[in-house]
Amino acid sequence: FEVKGIDYETVLIDNTGGGRPCWYSGSTPQVRWSDGSMQGESLDIVRTLDQLHPTPPLWSPPGVDPADVGRTIAAFKTTFPRTARPSSRAAFLFDYDGDPLPRATFEATLSKADSLLAQTGGSFLCGEHFSAADLAWAPFLERYAAQLPCLHQGLRPRGGQWEALSRWYDALDQAVPEYACRVKGDAQSYTKVLSMAGYGNSGAAPRVRLGEQDARAAFGTGDVPTATWTAFRSSRAQVVAATxxxxxxxxxxxxxxxxxxxxxxxxxxxxxxxxxxxxxxxxxxxxxxxxxxxxxxxxxxxxxxxxxxxxxxxxxxxxxxxxxxxxxxxxxxxxxxxxxxxxx
Incomplete structure (x- = not known):
């Protein structure tokens, strides 16, 4: 919605501790469209969004076959660890015993992602333009950038070892103002999740190897250049403040x-x-x-x-x-x- 520049209202749903309101059913997220219909599943929502608001195109960016976008999204399943315990806030981090996955497992995942990005001919997953594939992968690779350094000393997805992946992180920050200014999380929030019990770590919080200051160094501070904020605000000046x-x-x-x-x-x-x-x-x-x-x-x-x-x-x-x-x-x-x- 941010990339498309569409007005929307966010309703936060408490999915923890029995706090979900009785009027809400199904998974999150869901969208209530202007005709009153409801739709779930993130990628289905993106497809509908592209049909209703085709600019900028996410399933068919310039010079890219929509089938290639679909294949790149599907490659996610063979890239991320299959042995991870399901978790909404600490995805693909812990095994079923609640322990962090081995360092070698994470390194293999990062190498696969890096190899895929190196073949695209651009900074994004499908080339030079941001697409639905980047939308699908970003939540998980973003969390990895913040959380892996906390679980294995010196394991930094943005540290330069994976050059194509590092370019992808930089491209999101620099070329997609909506991501950098509204969608991206921060190191403090991701570090806090790891310190809480019950989010995929079998009820016990793991030993976090980095403090907030070191996590910020690995992930970034969240600061953006004035030009990036100005670009983000340019189409939404009535709802976003000047600074x-x-x-x-x-x-x-x-x-x-x-x-x-x-x-x-x-x-x-x-x-x-x-x-x-x-x-x-x-x-x-x-x-x-x-x-x-x-x-x-x-x-x-x-x-x-x-x-x-x-x-x-x-x-x-x-x-x-x-x-x-x-x-x-x-x-x-x-x-x-x-x-x-x-x-x-």
Whole structure:
């Protein structure tokens, strides 16, 4: 939807802990089209989307036979490990005993993907243009780039050993603004998933070999050049803010009620009452928009910003560039947080 430049509304569905609403049935994702009909299965949705909105074409990019796109998508099944335990958030990472797959298994997968990309004559899976094949592969290769370095020391898909694969990662970041600015996750979110029990690791969290700082070095920070954000915003100026920092502020404003309720429920910021948390959120938004007062960040605003950055999941809550700005605000407010900790 982002690549096509189509307006849409996202409805988040809680698939964990019995939280799924009673009115929703079937798998996720699903799309309710403008005629009221419902459709599931990601690739079927992409096919319909291409029929309804043919520009830019995803199943038949310039100079590419749709059959070649289909074959490249099908090659996924023989590329990724078949011995992995199914998981929605840690796909193709763990075996059925809950242990990370062997390093050699991951290296074989990356080598197959690299070999396939080396044959395309371009940076993408079907050549010079982004296609449905890239859509199908991206969620899994993206996670590998962030999560494999956490499971096996020095195993970095973006580290240069797999040159064609590295070019593909770079092409997504540089040539597909919609991906870099809204769809791509971040290292912190992917690292957090690995630290949680139950996501394909047999109920026990694995030993993560890298901290957040090292994971960011392997995966990237989420920052984008101004030109990339401008290109992303060019067709959606009415719904996307002028800068990533302002977009982060906008997201917080739109989700204000849910954020305040969550913070109260979890007794964030030393159990501040609702009115104080709401006031702190207003200050966080103001600081994102206008950073001139960052030398003296109120302690409550600093604490709430840190809480939000810790609770945030990218891209569920916002794109990677706005998330960078929120996390950057926390670092700039660190003196206030340190002083508050010292007082406690």
């Amino acid at each position: 990533p920092a302002e977009e982060a502020a906008s997201r917080l404003i739109r989700n204000r009620e849910a954020i305040v309720a969550d913070a109260v429920k979890r007794r964030a910021c030393a159990g501040l009452p609702k009115a104080d948390i709401d006031e702190a959120l207003r200050l966080v938004v103001l600081l994102l928009i206008d950073k001139h007062d960052l030398d003296a960040v109120p302690s409550q605003a600093a604490a709430l910003a840190a809480y939000l950055a810790d609770r945030m999941c990218v891209p569920r809550d916002m794109g990677a560039p706005p998330a960078v700005e929120l996390r950057r605000l926390v670092e700039l407010a660190r003196p206030s947080l340190d002083a508050q900790t010292a007082q406690q």
